[in-house]
Amino acid sequence: MSIQPKEFIVNKSNLPDSRFVPLRVPEPAELKDGQVLLQIDRFAFTSNNVTYAAFGKAMQYWNFFPAEEGWGNIPVWGFADVLASRADGVNVGERFYGYYPMATHLTVNATRVSDAGFTDGAEHRQAMHGLYNHYVRTTTDPGYTKESEDVQVLLRPLFITSFMIDDFLDDNQFFGAQSVLISSASSKTAYGLAFMLSLRKDKACKVIGLTSAANLEFVRNMGIYDEVISYDQVTTLTASQAVVYVDMAGNGQLRSQLHHHFGDNMKYSCAVGGTHWDELSGASDLPGARPTLFFAPAQIKKRMTDWGPGGVQTRLAHAWQAFMQPVMAAEKPWMQVTHGYGEADVRQVYETMLGGSARPDQGHVLSLCRKLD
Known part of the structure; x- marks a missing residue:
């Protein structure tokens, strides 16, 4: 299936006004040293993303993935695969969890590459907190499983x-x-x-x-x-x-x-x-x-000093495991995952969430690239 590169953008001053626009994606040969081309496989859309839009200017959320004047791309958490890479240590086919635009693709400048992942060194992202610029390599993430991807993008x-x-x-x-x-x-x-x-x-x-x-x-x-x-x-x-x-x-x-x-x-x-x-x-x-x-x-920065290396991650991991038990309980789980694909589903979920009429027991995972399992 041929994927038409596109992104979903919203009017910053009138959030219900939204549209899909073509996205310019570089050919592998066009990539510069350090650049990586990612294809965004799936992402979550929750009320938290409405918050990103509502506080887009005040909290600089619009700055992560710049769009045309007056319009913004709402950041989402998701998974993407490497289509092409000119960055040492980042290989074609690898999968990364992180902050993405509502789009089919993203080109990043991979810096600080390690076993854990890499940081997008794009100049326009450096003013924002590093937490949002880090991409986690799934093969070395101790909390990752293929089966839990939907829960991870929705709740983590x-x-x-x-x-x-x-x-x-x-x-x-x-x-x-x-x-x-x-x-x-x-x-x-x-x-x-x-x-x-x-x-x-x-x-x-x-x-x-x-x-x-x-x-x-x-x-x-x-x-x-x-x-x-x-x-x-x-x-x-x-x-x-x-x-x-x-x-x-x-x-x-x-x-x-x-x-x-x-x-x-x-x-x-x-x-x-x-x-x-x-x-x-x-x-x-x-x-x-x-x-x-x-x-x-x-608060994370404060606790990294108070608790020392790994302190935040260790405490968070224990709490996360406890939280997952009622969320995904076999009987009466707190959340049921629903999948959506393509422009119509993305727009419907966005409008439903914006209108405040989403069901509290549902979690929406979307893709502009393929129908999800």
């Missing part, structure tokens, strides 16, 4: 964020709060955090999930939140208790409502996601703690 990057928020809150003694409020409680990053918090036997904080009425049953059945309420019930929470708010939804109206309800008892407030991408206003001039953006790589 999200769970790293969940793990680091849990650690950050504990590192700061939960800011003296009695409860942790988590919005968009059915989202994968949210329930990853709730799972981590549920493991704390000495937990001082109650974990309260906030979700839509449609997702109440799903979230309650997970059994990891101490309490689950719908958004229209938030003002029934006791305002005299000290709380921290982890905003996975990016809903400015909800944020304002919670800050005004708890006032000075809002001890910490962070925005992690933007699933309600169209309601991101309302973060300024609020009572209580000033809302901030949570950036997982900053």
Whole structure:
């Protein structure tokens, strides 16, 4: 099957406006020293990717894979195969996990090549955190299996964020709060955090999930939140208790409502996601703690110093293994993987996710190159 090189781009100032455009892919003979041509086999699209688009300018997500003026390519996590290489130590046919555009192909400048993988040394990517520029060689990744690729692209990057928020809150003694409020409680990053918090036997904080009425049953059945309420019930929470708010939804109206309800008892407030991408206003001039953006790589950097070489990876690996048990349980798994192929499926998933109508128990893995097994 001949693959027509293409990429999926969105209007930065009007996210529902999207289109596919042809992609210029170099011939193997055109590659410069150090360059590698990758064919993107599969990638995940979750509410986290909507966050990348919603915070594209503020967090520099649009800078990873530049598109034409006014348009952006939303970064995704996935797997790709080497089609051609002019980089020593990176061979044709090898498979790499990492950060990719929503496209059929990507050309990178392979630097810092090691047994573990390589870093894209492209000049336009150097201002961003190195975590996003590293490509992991599947043959040497101890956590990789062919059978778990879908779960890896769907949950691994999200769970790293969940793990680091849990650690950050504990590192700061939960800011003296009695409860942790988590919005968009059915989202994968949210329930990853709730799972981590549920493991704390000495937990001082109650974990309260906030979700839509449609997702109440799903979230309650997970059994990891101490309490689950719908958004229209938030003002029934006791305002005299000290709380921290982890905003996975990016809903400015909800944020304002919670800050005004708890006032000075809002001890910490962070925005992690933007699933309600169209309601991101309302973060300024609020009572209580000033809302901030949570950036997982900053906490990772701190812990790399605190825990020493391999400390983050070891702790994360143990937590990941525990998390996988309920997620992929034989009976009543938290997530079911669905595959999509081609322009129509990619656009449908994007529009569904953007519209906030995606099912919480589904995980979407897509490809513009082939029908997935």
